[in-house]
Amino acid sequence: LSSSALSSEACVLDLLQTALAxxxxxxxxxxxxxxxxxxILVEDGTLEAARVTRHCGVGVRAFVDGAWGFASTSxxxxxxxxxxxxxxxxxxxxxARGRRAKAASPTSCxxxxxxxxxxxxxxxxSMSLADKIALVHQTDAAVKTAGTRITSSSCKYSELIDxxxxxxxxxxxxxxxxxxxELRVQAVAERDGELQxxxxxxxxxxxxxxxxxxxxxxxxxxxxxxxxxxxxRAGYVDGGKQKVIxxxxxxxxxxxxxxxxxxxxxFVLAGSAAAGKLGQTVAxxxxxxxxxxxxxxxxxxxxxxxxxxxxxxxQKVTIIERGILKSYLHNRETAAHFGVAPTxxxxxxxxxxxxxxxxxxxxxxxxxxxxxxxxxxxxxxWLLAGAKNGQADANAEFMFVVGEAYPVKNGKLxxxxxxxxxxxxxxxxxxxxxxxxxxxxxxxxxGYCGKxxxxxxxxxxPHLRCTAVLAGGQGTDDAGDSK
Amino acid sequence: xxxTTTFSGPLTRASxxxxxxxxxxxxxxxxxxxxxxxxxxxxxxxxxxxxxxxAVSTNASLEQNEVKGAATAEHAAFxxxxxxxxxxxxxxxxxxxxxxxxxxLDEAIDDALAIARAAGPDLGNDLVExxxxxxxxxxxxxxxxxxxxDDAVGLAARMLHAARDVDSRVSIDSGYVAVAHGTVAIATSxxxxxxxxxxxxxxxxxxxAVDGDDVGSFENVSEAVRDFAAIDxxxxxxxxxxxxxxxxxxxxxxxxxxxxxxxxxxxxxxFLSALSASVDGDAVRKGKSRLKDRLGTRxxxxxxxxxxxxxxxxxxxxxxFDREGLPHRRTxxxxxxxxxxxxxxxxxxxxxxxxxxxxxxxxxxxxxGIGLTNVRLAPGTLSDDALLGALGQGLVxxxxxxxxxxxxxxxxxxxKASFAVKNGRKTHPVQETLIAGNVFELLPRVVERGSTLxxxxxxxxxxxxxxxxxxxxxx
Numbered sequence: 001l002s003s004s005a006l007s008s009e010a011c012v013l014d015l016l017q018t019a020l021a022x023x024x025x026x027x028x029x030x031x032x033x034x035x036x037x038x039x040i041l042v043e044d045g046t047l048e049a050a051r052v053t054r055h056c057g058v059g060v061r062a063f064v065d066g067a068w069g070f071a072s073t074s075x076x077x078x079x080x081x082x083x084x085x086x087x088x089x090x091x092x093x094x095x096a097r098g099r100r101a102k103a104a105s106p107t108s109c110x111x112x113x114x115x116x117x118x119x120x121x122x123x124x125x126s127m128s129l130a131d132k133i134a135l136v137h138q139t140d141a142a143v144k145t146a147g148t149r150i151t152s153s154s155c156k157y158s159e160l161i162d163x164x165x166x167x168x169x170x171x172x173x174x175x176x177x178x179x180x181x182e183l184r185v186q187a188v189a190e191r192d193g194e195l196q197x198x199x200x201x202x203x204x205x206x207x208x209x210x211x212x213x214x215x216x217x218x219x220x221x222x223x224x225x226x227x228x229x230x231x232x233r234a235g236y237v238d239g240g241k242q243k244v245i246x247x248x249x250x251x252x253x254x255x256x257x258x259x260x261x262x263x264x265x266x267f268v269l270a271g272s273a274a275a276g277k278l279g280q281t282v283a284x285x286x287x288x289x290x291x292x293x294x295x296x297x298x299x300x301x302x303x304x305x306x307x308x309x310x311x312x313x314x315q316k317v318t319i320i321e322r323g324i325l326k327s328y329l330h331n332r333e334t335a336a337h338f339g340v341a342p343t344x345x346x347x348x349x350x351x352x353x354x355x356x357x358x359x360x361x362x363x364x365x366x367x368x369x370x371x372x373x374x375x376x377x378x379x380x381x382w383l384l385a386g387a388k389n390g391q392a393d394a395n396a397e398f399m400f401v402v403g404e405a406y407p408v409k410n411g412k413l414x415x416x417x418x419x420x421x422x423x424x425x426x427x428x429x430x431x432x433x434x435x436x437x438x439x440x441x442x443x444x445x446x447g448y449c450g451k452x453x454x455x456x457x458x459x460x461x462p463h464l465r466c467t468a469v470l471a472g473g474q475g476t477d478d479a480g481d482s483k
Numbered sequence: 484x485x486x487t488t489t490f491s492g493p494l495t496r497a498s499x500x501x502x503x504x505x506x507x508x509x510x511x512x513x514x515x516x517x518x519x520x521x522x523x524x525x526x527x528x529x530x531x532x533x534x535x536x537x538a539v540s541t542n543a544s545l546e547q548n549e550v551k552g553a554a555t556a557e558h559a560a561f562x563x564x565x566x567x568x569x570x571x572x573x574x575x576x577x578x579x580x581x582x583x584x585x586x587x588l589d590e591a592i593d594d595a596l597a598i599a600r601a602a603g604p605d606l607g608n609d610l611v612e613x614x615x616x617x618x619x620x621x622x623x624x625x626x627x628x629x630x631x632x633d634d635a636v637g638l639a640a641r642m643l644h645a646a647r648d649v650d651s652r653v654s655i656d657s658g659y660v661a662v663a664h665g666t667v668a669i670a671t672s673x674x675x676x677x678x679x680x681x682x683x684x685x686x687x688x689x690x691x692a693v694d695g696d697d698v699g700s701f702e703n704v705s706e707a708v709r710d711f712a713a714i715d716x717x718x719x720x721x722x723x724x725x726x727x728x729x730x731x732x733x734x735x736x737x738x739x740x741x742x743x744x745x746x747x748x749x750x751x752x753x754f755l756s757a758l759s760a761s762v763d764g765d766a767v768r769k770g771k772s773r774l775k776d777r778l779g780t781r782x783x784x785x786x787x788x789x790x791x792x793x794x795x796x797x798x799x800x801x802x803x804f805d806r807e808g809l810p811h812r813r814t815x816x817x818x819x820x821x822x823x824x825x826x827x828x829x830x831x832x833x834x835x836x837x838x839x840x841x842x843x844x845x846x847x848x849x850x851x852g853i854g855l856t857n858v859r860l861a862p863g864t865l866s867d868d869a870l871l872g873a874l875g876q877g878l879v880x881x882x883x884x885x886x887x888x889x890x891x892x893x894x895x896x897x898x899k900a901s902f903a904v905k906n907g908r909k910t911h912p913v914q915e916t917l918i919a920g921n922v923f924e925l926l927p928r929v930v931e932r933g934s935t936l937x938x939x940x941x942x943x944x945x946x947x948x949x950x951x952x953x954x955x956x957x958x
Contacts, residue, residue, distance in 0.1 A: 047602045052594040053579040068552030074581045091553035098550040098636035130601040239955035269547045270656035271693045391884045394691045395698040399897035401886035421895040471895040471917035
């Protein structure tokens with residue numbers, strides 16, 4: 001196939017079907033993934049990097065004698081695909097010789113057919129490259145001119161345009177089209193040699209109508225500049241166990257990092273903290289936690305996956321229902337192991353990555369309490385926002401970093417304090433949830449989740465009140481030694 | 484190791500089959516780079532750089548205490564940088580493509596030119612002038628190239644069994660053995676023509692110990708070597724198991740402000756990452772480095788010497804030339820506590836009015852950035868036990884899971900794989916223990932360094948005793 005011939009869906013599926021027909025015997029999965037990506041980075045008024053990338057090829061998985069083999073090729077002709085099938089089959093056979101027991105073969109299921117295209121409001125193709133570069137320049141300039149303390153600014157726009165064809169020897173034949181744009185704005189403010197920075201970011205599935213549905217690029221620029229400036233005179237958080245109100249982006253980080261990873265069925269099989277707990281109470285009864293390939297409540301979530309990379313239609317999975325652990329997240333292999341249906345959570349980042357069990361859009365369902373009422377009802381604690389990064393452990397101990405902390409005293413919200421790190425045991429924290437807000441937002445769609453390979457995910461929910469451990473910052477040294 | 488260069492000709496004369504094949508791949512990759520360069524010039528580019536890669540890999544993976552599978556791949560990739568205009572009006576565009584058919588490469592050139600024509604001008608858009616490049620030994624081992632999928636699976640299984648034989652409570656969540664050899668080639672309109680091939684074996688384990696309801700914290704090991712004879716997966720398996728089981732039965736830590744020993748992994752994650760970001764010439768020029776005005780001044784305690792050396796024979800971060808085709812070198816970043824050098828790639832050097840230092844890094848997928856190669860923190864004189872004795876009471880931070888603000892140096896996060904210390908002995912693993920501080924305020928408070936260097940892929944680092952850490956216990 002020439003590069004331009006990829007526009008013909010039938011032509012690509014013919015190639016994959018012919019390759020499958022000539023390779024009887026092993027279970028095979030062929031996935032042709034053509035990814036075109038653009039990114040534009042402007043820093044301090046200068047275009048630092050703009051690039052177009054195209055990463056295209058076929059990934060082949062073979063299942064032979066209870067073991068998996070994988071091979072990939074960037075050549076898109078039949079002989080190259082047949083060579084990759086042969087390499088994957090031989091790799092699987094080599095793995096089988098090293099195993100003590102056979103792995104569960106992928107469970108059978110009904111496959112979606114035809115073309116599945118993620119919804120997009122104002123498609124990315126509606127703006128020229130020159131206009132996208134101009135937008136990034138304008139946004140960077142908006143940061144720089146937003147205040148006298150701003151010493152450095154940057155803005156990065158990036159987009160992933162994906163087209164995939166998946167065919168398996170047990171009947172999957174599907175074509176998937178998806179676009180995911182992202183905008184990140186950074187402001188650095190300085191006073192007396194001290195530097196503070198703030199990043200505002202949005203990442204969605206769809207088009208510009210989705211990327212800027214909640215706020216414009218200029219609004220993001222102004223907030224980044226204001227927050228970085230305010231942080232220069234902000235105080236530090238008191239360390240220790242505290243009552244906290246988590247904003248939707250921090251809720252997203254909590255459910256993704258602290259719970260979501262422990263219910264990925266491959267982690268469960270390795271002995272994660274969620275192993276053996278199906279049917280048990282693991283959270284407050286106010287908590288219902290889900291992972292969905294679709295964008296529930298608000299359109300444009302960044303982790304939309306209509307059909308996963310095993311060709312399975314993505315389901316909405318209720319992981320925790322009113323505090324009770326109900327389900328794990330599965331691919332076709334773990335579904336076979338647990339005797340359940342696959343949930344559409346098998347994802348591969350690019351053609352040369354093997355599909356793994358991954359989250360998509362993970363969230364807590366909204367409750368009934370307004371944020372103002374949660375604050376008014378809190379004697380002492382912190383409202384935390386500005387989720388940065390996080391990690392979780394096998395024992396459900398998590399840590400994540402937030403960029404903004406606001407004290408709550410006697411039902412009143414105080415001024416911005418510097419960010420901090422939160423830790424705790426995820427299930428203990430979810431059991432401590434005693435208020436669930438009524439306003440839902442997706443707010444974790446920029447950036448990537450890492451698990452050997454990246455994945456675009458999103459997460460969110462309403463505001464939550466719970467108890468967690470905060471790291472103290474400078475100025476709280478007198479918190480002292482408790483030995 | 485084979486190197487092709489228009490300056491000095493082939494640098495090795497080995498004639499074994501893997502080496503001959505590597506030479507052939509170098510020539511083929513370089514030919515494509517030159518062809519693309521000439522096409523881009525014909526299409527109107529004033530300057531062109533084409534970076535080509537050809538990589539062959541064989542991996543075996545572990546999952547849930549079993550061999551999961553094996554994988555092989557062979558890929559080509561090209562990164563094309565074009566510059567239109569000259570001097571203060573020079574504009575840059577970049578495109579990556581992983582195909583080498585004419586239509587795909589022509590489309591990539593057109594995309595790169597379209598970006599360049601839409602981009603704003605910048606003085607830094609000028610490719611570097613050629614400099615002589617020398618071969619570096621120990622980067623290519625034909626015995627590594629000869630490893631098969633069966634060999635990789637065998638190594639992974641041996642690593643798994645070595646870990647499980649130490650203690651059956653140790654559970655391997657995932658693991659891998661990755662065997663690779665790769666060719667890089669660069670052709671530029673300034674006359675650089677270079678190609679090189681290296682090989683590597685990497686392996687790692689990730690998992691925890693599980694004893695009934697007691698699930699220990701995650702532990703991991705990872706190793707990388709270029710020399711076939713240095714492959715020792717069983718040693719890694721045993722180390723992993725011993726470290727993972729030591730994390731069972733954690734208890735609460737205590738809150739204090741005071742001394743702590745940072746294991747090499749933790750010191751690298753917090754201190755060396757912030758230092759690397761702060762000696763980056765681009766961060767310095769943009770005012771995003773706390774060290775921007777500190778050249779020639781003391782930034783760390785006496786005895787603290789940090790060297791970057793991309794010419795280290797057999798080094799995991801070594802290569803004869805950088806992402807722009809300039810030779811790597813040895814650079815003293817910090818000598819006896821005093822900041823000596825910042826590092827630059829060609830574009831940043833041009834903007835800053837300084838010579839490039841051979842620190843352009845990156846793959847074919849993006850424009851070159853700035854990065855270090857092999858980093859070494861000079862060891863001290865104390866054994867591990869003597870270092871614990873010097874600490875007396877406090878915390879050993881094994882790994883760090885948190886955030887390091889590379890601009891300010893502020894860090895806060897969870898101390899993972901960490902132990903309470905009393906009377907110079909580790910007493911128990913701690914849980915939910917947060918640490919916080921500032922890298923640049925703590926560097927002058929480095930009290931001691933261990934005498935044993937640990938190799939963390941391309942970083943050699945001892946354990947380091949630092950005073951003034953803020954520790955917050957959760958429970």
